[in-house]
Amino acid sequence: MRTxxxxxxxxxxxxxxxxxxxxxxxxxxxxTAAELYSSPNGTGFLxxxxxxxxxxxxxxxxxxFCQIVTGRGKLVLPSGEEVDYEGPELYIFEPGTLHGWRDVxxxxxxxxxxxxxxAERSDV
Numbered sequence: 001m002r003t004x005x006x007x008x009x010x011x012x013x014x015x016x017x018x019x020x021x022x023x024x025x026x027x028x029x030x031x032t033a034a035e036l037y038s039s040p041n042g043t044g045f046l047x048x049x050x051x052x053x054x055x056x057x058x059x060x061x062x063x064x065f066c067q068i069v070t071g072r073g074k075l076v077l078p079s080g081e082e083v084d085y086e087g088p089e090l091y092i093f094e095p096g097t098l099h100g101w102r103d104v105x106x107x108x109x110x111x112x113x114x115x116x117x118x119a120e121r122s123d124v
Contacts, residue, residue: 001046001069003036020046029053042115049073049101049108057100062114064093071108076100 006015023032030053037044042062049055049071057078068087075083075091078098085091087108093099095117101108 003044005037023048029055031055036111040116042113044111044113047110047112049104049110051104051107053104054102055100057098059096059098060093060114061095062116063095065113065115066091066093067111067113069109069111070106071104071110072106073104073108074102076102 001020002017003020004015004017006013008014021034021036023034026032029049031047031049033048034046035043036046057076068085068089068091070087072086073084075085076099077083082103091099
């Protein structure tokens, strides 16, 4: 997957294209991640969750846009409620929203963009 990053430099829109960076080592759940982009305003990662694995309930301090590119399974909430997912699909998580992934029946590729709130950003 090619990534194109656009930015503004002296009033001119510029762009930079790159292929997916190297995947990191497998985590304790068998998944891997590759950092696509990082700035003071947020980060973008690709995450792979292999079929047959689960990711425990977790959260983050930032807004998160989670694009399920491919894959199928369940998103689980702390109440035990489950939401079936099948890519392509988009989830938006408010800061502190707990969630997890389980019953992953098809290898899942997630694009996760974490966006810092205005109080945390360096450009505000």
